[in-house]
Amino acid sequence: MNKISAVKAFAGEQIQYEHQSDTLNCTMKFSVFLPPQAQQHRVPAVYWLSGLTCTDDNFSTKAGAQRVAAELGIALIIPDTSPRGEDVPDDPDGAYDFGKGAGFYVNATQAPWSRHYQMYDYIVTELRELVERELPLSGERSISGHSMGGHGALVMALRNPGLYRSVSAFAPICHPTESPWGRKAFSGYLGDDKAARTDYDATLLIKERQAAPPLLVDQGTADNFLAEQLGTDALKQACIAAGIDAQVRMQEGYDHSYYFIASFIGEHLRFHAKHLSYFGKK
Amino acid sequence: MNKISAVKAFAGEQIQYEHQSDTLNCTMKFSVFLPPQAQQHRVPAVYWLSGLTCTDDNFSTKAGAQRVAAELGIALIIPDTSPRGEDVPDDPDGAYDFGKGAGFYVNATQAPWSRHYQMYDYIVTELRELVERELPLSGERSISGHSMGGHGALVMALRNPGLYRSVSAFAPICHPTESPWGRKAFSGYLGDDKAARTDYDATLLIKERQAAPPLLVDQGTADNFLAEQLGTDALKQACIAAGIDAQVRMQEGYDHSYYFIASFIGEHLRFHAKHLSYFGKK
Numbered sequence: 389m390n391k392i393s394a395v396k397a398f399a400g401e402q403i404q405y406e407h408q409s410d411t412l413n414c415t416m417k418f419s420v421f422l423p424p425q426a427q428q429h430r431v432p433a434v435y436w437l438s439g440l441t442c443t444d445d446n447f448s449t450k451a452g453a454q455r456v457a458a459e460l461g462i463a464l465i466i467p468d469t470s471p472r473g474e475d476v477p478d479d480p481d482g483a484y485d486f487g488k489g490a491g492f493y494v495n496a497t498q499a500p501w502s503r504h505y506q507m508y509d510y511i512v513t514e515l516r517e518l519v520e521r522e523l524p525l526s527g528e529r530s531i532s533g534h535s536m537g538g539h540g541a542l543v544m545a546l547r548n549p550g551l552y553r554s555v556s557a558f559a560p561i562c563h564p565t566e567s568p569w570g571r572k573a574f575s576g577y578l579g580d581d582k583a584a585r586t587d588y589d590a591t592l593l594i595k596e597r598q599a600a601p602p603l604l605v606d607q608g609t610a611d612n613f614l615a616e617q618l619g620t621d622a623l624k625q626a627c628i629a630a631g632i633d634a635q636v637r638m639q640e641g642y643d644h645s646y647y648f649i650a651s652f653i654g655e656h657l658r659f660h661a662k663h664l665s666y667f668g669k670k
Numbered sequence: 671m672n673k674i675s676a677v678k679a680f681a682g683e684q685i686q687y688e689h690q691s692d693t694l695n696c697t698m699k700f701s702v703f704l705p706p707q708a709q710q711h712r713v714p715a716v717y718w719l720s721g722l723t724c725t726d727d728n729f730s731t732k733a734g735a736q737r738v739a740a741e742l743g744i745a746l747i748i749p750d751t752s753p754r755g756e757d758v759p760d761d762p763d764g765a766y767d768f769g770k771g772a773g774f775y776v777n778a779t780q781a782p783w784s785r786h787y788q789m790y791d792y793i794v795t796e797l798r799e800l801v802e803r804e805l806p807l808s809g810e811r812s813i814s815g816h817s818m819g820g821h822g823a824l825v826m827a828l829r830n831p832g833l834y835r836s837v838s839a840f841a842p843i844c845h846p847t848e849s850p851w852g853r854k855a856f857s858g859y860l861g862d863d864k865a866a867r868t869d870y871d872a873t874l875l876i877k878e879r880q881a882a883p884p885l886l887v888d889q890g891t892a893d894n895f896l897a898e899q900l901g902t903d904a905l906k907q908a909c910i911a912a913g914i915d916a917q918v919r920m921q922e923g924y925d926h927s928y929y930f931i932a933s934f935i936g937e938h939l940r941f942h943a944k945h946l947s948y949f950g951k952k
Contacts, residue, residue, distance in 0.1 A: 395925055395927055395929045395930075396890075396892065396923040396924050396925065396929070396930070396933075397929035397930075397932065397933055398932075398933045399933075402929055449731070449732050449928065450731050450732060452734030452737065452932060454929075454932070455734065455932070455933075455936075608678075610678065641678040642678050643677055643678065645677055646731065647677045647678070647679035647684055647736075648677075648678070648679075650679065650680075650734060650736070650737070651678075651679055651680045651681075651737075654737075
């Protein structure tokens with residue numbers, strides 16, 4: 389992987405890398421924040437998955453997460469939201485909710501998407517192995533995300549017990565098989581395969597598995613997408629029915645924007661830090 | 671003034687307004703952060719002046735200032751950096767450092783700029799009177815800014831004793847009459863008038879007046895513009911010669927970006943809070 393840029397922030401380093409992804413068959417960029425503690429010893433990481441239309445840049449510049457990550461000694465790993473490049477097919481109508489910027493963190497099975505749109509494997513395996521080999525990371529990790537990325541974070545944590553110590557999300561698409569965004573994406577990337585769809589729906593995964601890692605969700609009540617797209621209550625009810633002690637918090641008056649994320653990202657990182665045992669040890 | 675948008679952030683409100691400016695002869699946008707305390711009583715304000723190419727959006731979305739402003743009970747007033755609109759003349763070559771996005775916080779005297787480019791009066795008088803009339807502000811104020819905006823903040827505070835309780839700046843253009851950016855802007859907006867140029871040069875103002883309000887400057891040592899454009903040492907020497915107890919801090923390894931601003935904006939707001947007497951009173 390090649391370093392594109394590195395900027396000092398909160399006594400740590402905000403870095404953008406580029407690498408050739410074998411999983412996605414294209415060149416990918418991603419960003420990393422290394423806290424100052426990483427100059428002394430390996431540190432745990434929180435992966436951040438962004439939402440529709442985003443790249444690695446949005447969270448890096450707008451969430452203000454580096455301040456608390458620097459304080460806690462946690463690295464931030466911030467991937468892009470889809471495969472990229474001229475060879476990668478995009479939505480024929482240029483829609484914002486399918487194709488580039490909208491990989492939905494699934495492994496596509498349908499042509500022409502399946503050659504590149506393998507974001508699930510990319511995040512869970514390829515990128516993780518790459519950064520844990522090349523960067524001063526301890527191998528302890530948690531995962532978080534926003535909207536489409538909140539969906540991705542929940543699904544990855546639920547499907548891989550032990551891989552992530554904890555999971556959190558801001559305004560996640562909790563029940564994509566019942567969401568217009570999710571249905572469109574799953575139809576395109578996965579076709580009619582009902583089992584595959586179930587495997588990418590956090591609410592259905594909780595019903596099926598009756599288990600989850602430590603889980604925190606924040607959802608704004610003034611979020612324009614809440615009623616139609618997000619299915620927060622379905623996730624909450626599934627957790628209650630399964631006896632899972634998840635925190636699903638409705639935040640009065642907050643919307644779907646990065647101002648909402650910035651307002652609560654500190655609490656999310658402190659939540660993850662409690663589950664990342666390297667924290668405070670060295 | 672009309673509210674364009676309002677978003678909840680850190681229990682306060684991030685708002686964008688639009689209004690017709692009589693000083694600038696055009697329609698202007700600006701942003702405001704009202705801390706939660708403003709729902710109960712009037713609050714002091716910190717004005718933020720942005721740098722070249724910026725609008726009110728950059729500081730609003732990238733600096734992470736709302737968190738500490740909400741904690742301290744300080745409003746943030748965030749103007750645009752130049753007059754705007756189709757009627758407003760721009761640099762004929764589309765340069766980033768003159769014309770729109772580059773008003774340099776002066777009152778232009780030269781045609782065709784003088785009709786609209788009156789940013790000094792706009793910030794010091796028109797916008798201040800407008801927001802203090804329309805918003806729950808106590809009338810106690812400080813001022814800060816970045817690069818071109820750091821220059822603006824220093825000049826406004828130095829020329830108006832008592833108007834701003836304190837002033838701070840990130841990587842300000844400290845000595846614009848000796849900076850290529852400043853010389854180009856002053857030639858265009860002010861022509862050959864040497865006295866006018868002196869009145870917009872913080873280093874020369876300190877030499878002339880031998881006084882300053884409480885003053886804090888942070889400057890990154892890895893800032894690409896430091897050697898050629900910023901004149902930090904000239905400002906520091908002028909303060910020392912005048913016996914002014916300014917803090918001019920060199921921050922090792924930081925660059926000119928918003929990552930630098932985000933890293934230290936909390937300290938700047940706490941510095942201003944010490945000089946804003948409403949803080950903590952009600």
